[in-house]
Amino acid sequence: MTANRPDWATDGRDWPNRAASRFVKAAGLRWHVQMAGEGPVLLLAHGTGAATHSWRGLLPLLARRFTVVAPDLPGHGFTDTPAGARLSLPLMARALTELTRTLGLSPGLAIGHSAGAAILARMTLDAGIAPRAVIGLNAALLPFEGFAGQVFSPIARLLAGVPAVPWFFARRAAERSVVERLLRDTGSTLDARGVELYARLVRRPAHVAAALGMMANWDLHPLLRDLRRLKPPLVLLVGGADRTIPPADARRLKAMLPGLRVIPLPTLGHLAHEEQPERIAALITSLAEELGLASLAEA
Numbered sequence: 001m002t003a004n005r006p007d008w009a010t011d012g013r014d015w016p017n018r019a020a021s022r023f024v025k026a027a028g029l030r031w032h033v034q035m036a037g038e039g040p041v042l043l044l045a046h047g048t049g050a051a052t053h054s055w056r057g058l059l060p061l062l063a064r065r066f067t068v069v070a071p072d073l074p075g076h077g078f079t080d081t082p083a084g085a086r087l088s089l090p091l092m093a094r095a096l097t098e099l100t101r102t103l104g105l106s107p108g109l110a111i112g113h114s115a116g117a118a119i120l121a122r123m124t125l126d127a128g129i130a131p132r133a134v135i136g137l138n139a140a141l142l143p144f145e146g147f148a149g150q151v152f153s154p155i156a157r158l159l160a161g162v163p164a165v166p167w168f169f170a171r172r173a174a175e176r177s178v179v180e181r182l183l184r185d186t187g188s189t190l191d192a193r194g195v196e197l198y199a200r201l202v203r204r205p206a207h208v209a210a211a212l213g214m215m216a217n218w219d220l221h222p223l224l225r226d227l228r229r230l231k232p233p234l235v236l237l238v239g240g241a242d243r244t245i246p247p248a249d250a251r252r253l254k255a256m257l258p259g260l261r262v263i264p265l266p267t268l269g270h271l272a273h274e275e276q277p278e279r280i281a282a283l284i285t286s287l288a289e290e291l292g293l294a295s296l297a298e299a
Contacts, residue, residue, distance in 0.1 A: 075210025
């Protein structure tokens with residue numbers, strides 16, 4: 001790896017749940033994947049700008065009863081970036097589908113945080129996976145509306161198209177206070193270890209470039225049209241203090257999708273699963289039991 005990419009030997013030297021890590025080739029990429037536990041398969045997809053460290057507290061809790069599979073998404077963390085490809089939702093969904101097939105996995109539950117929920121929903125709609133439910137943790141499923149929709153994507157495309165921008169962000173991230181402020185703006189409070197892991201990644205320009213690339217090429221309008229034909233139940237865990245995805249988005253989705261189930265998390269922010277992994281693990285396990293999955297994993 002070059003200096004602009006996260007390096008497993010240095011950045012990954014004490015990576016959370018490192019013993020569960022492996023590197024797998026699929027869809028023309030070398031993926032970093034964490035796998036742990038036994039039982040029904042849970043597929044975890046992190047959000048934009050994150051990596052497997054986002055599941056550092058949740059993964060070992062779920063691995064007590066399930067096989068948990070958590071990859072770094074393309075361009076994020078220690079997974080390769082597709083050469084010359086736009087990091088669009090369809091591309092990310094197809095790539096992750098190929099990874100699951102290479103691993104021989106049939107996820108019983110698909111659990112995505114933020115943009116990761118959109119990827120898993122797209123995979124399910126396209127018959128790439130057939131989970132019993134799709135669970136969104138502060139899921140980013142709605143397009144930006146109005147003025148924000150007219151401005152955000154063009155700006156993201158402009159920034160993503162300037163090679164110097166990721167380097168500028170990475171240099172700014174050398175100041176811990178910058179990363180602390182970015183995380184605080186999500187509505188979540190992380191411990192020092194959590195902040196340091198995010199800082200470690202955003203100091204690498206290639207990781208920043210992948211996050212900008214996703215934002216620049218993200219179009220949720222086709223997904224929103226298709227969600228009405230999603231066959232498995234869609235369950236949203238919604239942080240009441242989320243400053244990244246407004247909790248009102250879940251209410252809007254509920255009006256469009258009467259079968260949608262919303263579980264409020266009144267005191268938690270956008271990174272709810274990092275703030276209180278025990279609470280989120282208990283909710284996921286309860287949902288799995290309702291679907292007849294967790295009973296298969298009982299000791």
